[in-house]
Amino acid sequence: MYHPVFDGHNDFLLRLLKDPERREDIWLKGDGTGHLDLPRMRKGSFAGGFFAIYIPSPMAHDAPDFQEMMQNPPFEVPLPDPIPAHIAQPTALAMAGHLLWMQRAAPDDFALCTTVVQIRDAMAKGKIAAIMHMEGAEAISPSLDELPLYHAMGLRSLGPVWSRPTAFGHGVPFKFPGSPDTGPGLTDAGKDLVRACNEMRIMLDLSHLNEVGFNDVARLSDAPLVATHSNAHAVTPSTRNLTDRQLAMIRDSGGMVGLNYASGFLHPDGKEGADMGWEPILRHMDHLIERLGEDHVGLGSDFDGATLPKGIGDVTGQHALQDALRSHGYDDAILAKICHENWLAVLERTWGGS
Incomplete structure (x- = not known):
């Protein structure tokens, strides 16, 4: 038996943004590119997740080859x-x-949800339950005037930064090895954003935020601390991964972490590339479970935004991931929590149960 997966992060909307004229083929039919489409979501037991609004950076003609x-x-x-x-x-x-x-385009298969009740109802009906998420708040001005508009459109999850700085704070650079303690904390506008998100019950995502900004959110927020797609710094010392101190703060707040499938944040040597076995994923999962407890860990794939291990490949590889976790010793009760129950529980603690 494979458990339905509620996923912490994907960049599928970026694929549609880059090729809008083909969005029907990309979404409904599946053209075999990328990691996600409706047919493969069905095949891979993808029950829902956070769909990111992300603003890509203009690329300078003389920019270095970041992948290399x-x-x-x-x-x-x-x-x-x-x-x-x-x-x-x-x-x-x-x-x-x-x-x-x-x-x-697919009303019988897909539902944008703004409450946990709606998510559970969509999952019960076999629909994919989507949350509108913003990865980096560049589209919101320091006055926060646009935040109620996005909330009215369905926004229920927001990361103040991607890795580049915003009016609200500073993200971590992509650096290996490195610490997440890379710069200053939240700006005054960032502190206002935290308070406003708390008031509107918009979940705050700490995945790309630097350590001082993380501390600021922890001090200011009355909601659980959540990192939708991050891993353990003790296993892979990337700036994008969370230290044991941060994991303890997340645990103590009733929050959670979604395990990121991005190969560079999994492999102990920080090298990005699909050629890896299950051991790095299992090491991160073990460490997260040890530090957070089984009620505070989920999955945060980064589908369509990262290079994945070959054992996963795309969304259909979630069955292989569950097989690997089961063979490693995780029983069905813990797998159900990791795959979807913990995400729904932390959303109830953040949004309320209605």
Whole structure:
């Protein structure tokens, strides 16, 4: 038996943004590219998850080959420049529009949800339950005037930063080896954003935030601390991974971490590449379970946003992942928690049960 998977992070909307004229083929039919589409989600027991609105950085003509850098540790990828809100907003609205279109194009198969009741209802009916997430808040100005608009559109999860800085705080660079303690904390606007998200019950995602910013959120927020797609720094010392101290703070807040499938954040040497077995994934899962407890760990794939281990490959590899975890000693009760129950529980603690 394979458990339905509720997933902490994907970048499928970015694929639609890059090729909008083919979005029916990409979403409904599945063209065999990328990691996600409706047919493969069905095949891989994908029950729902967080669909990210993300603003891609303009690429300079003389930019280094970042993929090559990450395949040859040690490395430090230079961060792109900040993107002002008026530049980011059209892209964010286009991606939100694609997410709403996905529901219109497949109303019997896909539902945009804003409550846990809606998620459970969608899953019971065999629909994929989607949460609108914002990965980096560039499309929101420091005044926060746009936040109620996005909330009205369905936004229920937000990361103040991707890795580049925003008006709200500073992300970690892609660096190996490295510590997440890489710069200053939240700005005054960032602190206002945390308070506003708490008031509106928008989940705050700490995955890309640096350590001082993480500490600021922990001090200011009354909600569980959540990292939707991060791994253990003790296993792979990447800036993008969480230290044991951060994991303890997440545990003590009633929060959780979604295990990221990105190969560079899994492999002990930080090297990005699909050629790895199950051992790095199992080591991270073991460490997260040890530090957080079995009620505070889930899956946060980074589908369509990362290079995945060959054993997973795409969304259909989630069955192989469950087989590997089961063979490693995880029983069905723990697997059910990891695959979907813990995500729904932390959303209930964050949003409330209605």
